[in-house]
Amino acid sequence: xxxxxxxxxxxxxxxxxxxxxxxFRSNWVAPLGPNVDGFEHDLAEYTGVRYAAALSSGTAxxxxxxxxxxxxxxxxxxxxxxxxxxxxxxxxxVGAHPVFIDSESETWNMCPDHLQEAxxxxxxxxxxxxxxxxxxxxxMPAKMDRILEIARQFExxxxxxxxxxxxxxxxxRKCGSFGDIGILSFNGNKIxxxxxxxxxxxxxxxxxxxxxxxxxxxxxxxxxxxxxxxGYNYRMSNVVAGIGRGQMQVLEDRIWQRRKNFERYKEIFSxxxxxxxxxxxxxxxxxxxxxxxxxxxxxxxxKNNGINREKLRLAFESEMIESRPLWKxxxxxxxxxxxxxxxxxxxxQLFVQGLCLPSGSNLSNDDWKRIEDVISKxxx
Numbered sequence: 191x192x193x194x195x196x197x198x199x200x201x202x203x204x205x206x207x208x209x210x211x212x213x214f215r216s217n218w219v220a221p222l223g224p225n226v227d228g229f230e231h232d233l234a235e236y237t238g239v240r241y242a243a244a245l246s247s248g249t250a251x252x253x254x255x256x257x258x259x260x261x262x263x264x265x266x267x268x269x270x271x272x273x274x275x276x277x278x279x280x281x282x283x284v285g286a287h288p289v290f291i292d293s294e295s296e297t298w299n300m301c302p303d304h305l306q307e308a309x310x311x312x313x314x315x316x317x318x319x320x321x322x323x324x325x326x327x328x329x330m331p332a333k334m335d336r337i338l339e340i341a342r343q344f345e346x347x348x349x350x351x352x353x354x355x356x357x358x359x360x361x362x363r364k365c366g367s368f369g370d371i372g373i374l375s376f377n378g379n380k381i382x383x384x385x386x387x388x389x390x391x392x393x394x395x396x397x398x399x400x401x402x403x404x405x406x407x408x409x410x411x412x413x414x415x416x417x418x419x420x421g422y423n424y425r426m427s428n429v430v431a432g433i434g435r436g437q438m439q440v441l442e443d444r445i446w447q448r449r450k451n452f453e454r455y456k457e458i459f460s461x462x463x464x465x466x467x468x469x470x471x472x473x474x475x476x477x478x479x480x481x482x483x484x485x486x487x488x489x490x491x492x493k494n495n496g497i498n499r500e501k502l503r504l505a506f507e508s509e510m511i512e513s514r515p516l517w518k519x520x521x522x523x524x525x526x527x528x529x530x531x532x533x534x535x536x537x538x539q540l541f542v543q544g545l546c547l548p549s550g551s552n553l554s555n556d557d558w559k560r561i562e563d564v565i566s567k568x569x570x
Contacts, residue, residue: 197512198271198379198484200235201444201552206436215430223246223428225435231391232438237356239372239391241398244434245405246428248375253280254373254401254424255349261286261320268308268333270351272537273325276375277351278520281323289319290393290521291325292533296475298540299332300324302340308532309344321346327517328367329381329448329483330472334360334368347358349373352449353388357445357481358380363458364561376466381483382437382442382557383549384430428554439569447551448482448519455547458562462569468493472477484549488540497568499545506548507566509560516544 200390204521213219226244233242245251261267270292271280281288289308294301305322312319322341324332334350341348350369352358358365366372372391376384390401403409408421412521426434460470470488476482491498499515506513521531 192510192560195511195548195553195557196379197514197546197548198568199550199552200378200383200385201440201550203435203436203440204566205439206433207389209435210429213332213432218428221425221427223431225428225514226308229426229431229434229438233389233391234434235436236441237372239367239392240393241391242397243390243401244431245387245388245390245401246349246424246426247276248377249276250405250422250424251278251373251388251390252277252349252351253283253441254284254286254404254422255373255397255406256280257319257395258371258400259321259347259349261275261317265320266312268305268319268322268346270325270327270534271531272327272517273351274353274517274542275520276278276353277325277522278526279321279569288520288529290519290526290529290531290533291324291532292519292535293537293540294333295327295413295536297328297330297332297478298327298472298537300337301536302333303335303407304532304534305337306340309340309346310528311532317398319346320343322346323351324348324369325351325353326358328472328486329355329358329481330474331355331358331365331478331480338368350454353377354380354483355481357441359429359479360480361477367393369399370394376434376437381448381458381481382441384426384435384437386435387426387430387498424526438538439461444551445481448485448549449480451549451551451553452482452485454558455487458489458565462565465569467495467497467569482529482549484543484546486546488543490543494535502565502568503545505564506561509559509564511548511564513548514546516541516546 306374348369352366376387405424410416
């Protein structure tokens with residue numbers, strides 16, 4: 191039986207074990223330590239921000255960002271609807287209400303027009319949002335210039351969810367560096383991984399110092415355990431950070447490999463389109479650079495002889511190849527069914543028609559042959 195091809199499996203290099211072994215040799219395996227300090231430095235230097243806090247997950251980073259911005263029970267936070275639940279769940283953690291914004295068709299990310307509409311409408315109701323959370327989906331940067339312009343107009347802080355976009359950029363400026371606070375994820379399926387982990391980024395030193403404090407149970411500087419605030423167990427361990435340090439050394443290679451995947455898929459499907467099909471892509475707007483974390487396709491059955499994303503997904507599944515529908519929008523999730531939504535159902539259409547293709551940076555030639563064979567059979 192052939193081995194399973196995963197959507198986006200971890201891809202380790204040669205250096206990770208050196209940092210991990212050093213943590214074991216020094217017996218420095220608990221939270222904090224030289225690897226944590228080094229990983230934070232590496233992240234800040236790479237993204238161009240001044241400070242970084244290494245944490246247990248990207249979701250934890252969003253939670254801490256909301257806490258530091260004073261978001262609490264009954265407040266409103268504007269959130270991109272087309273995203274993973276980890277973007278929206280922390281809003282519920284603090285007792286606030288998400289207001290979901292639809293996507294625009296060019297990047298699939300938060301639509302600035304609907305963002306403006308939502309804030310204006312909420313302002314009239316006397317309920318100014320406490321924060322805005324745009325997302326760089328699948329590595330494609332959101333239209334941050336317009337989003338930030340609107341945020342400044344209404345004096346609302348921006349939490350930039352760059353969990354999927356480490357290495358992506360707009361006009362050369364790295365994602366994660368645009369918002370008042372930036373968020374990264376190092377989950378096992380991300381472009382680089384620490385097995386699990388995340389980071390909070392900011393040019394505001396107070397934010398990062400506060401995040402580190404809250405992430406270590408908000409322990410006051412005393413010989414005993416003294417707590418004046420509610421804290422969290424969100425700090426990254428020295429062992430895990432060692433994996434991150436090694437992964438940072440191969441990040442540029444991983445970006446190149448993921449972008450090469452996209453070009454290969456585009457070539458495969460271009461030949462299929464030449465035979466009368468119509469498979470669509472998420473192309474980069476001018477000045478935008480995507481790390482191509484996942485390659486995605488849009489399959490409209492009306493334009494593809496009845497072939498939809500489920501037919502292709504199930505064909506992959508029958509050959510032990512993992513693919514996945516695009517994110518189901520948050521405003522369609524039962525848990526958020528009662529929350530406000532502004533949009534025109536673009537994200538809903540993307541969910542129905544879109545598929546994430548196997549996109550690991552470690553796909554072998556044999557893997558590619560199996561993938562291409564499935565595609566050829568479906569579009570025979």
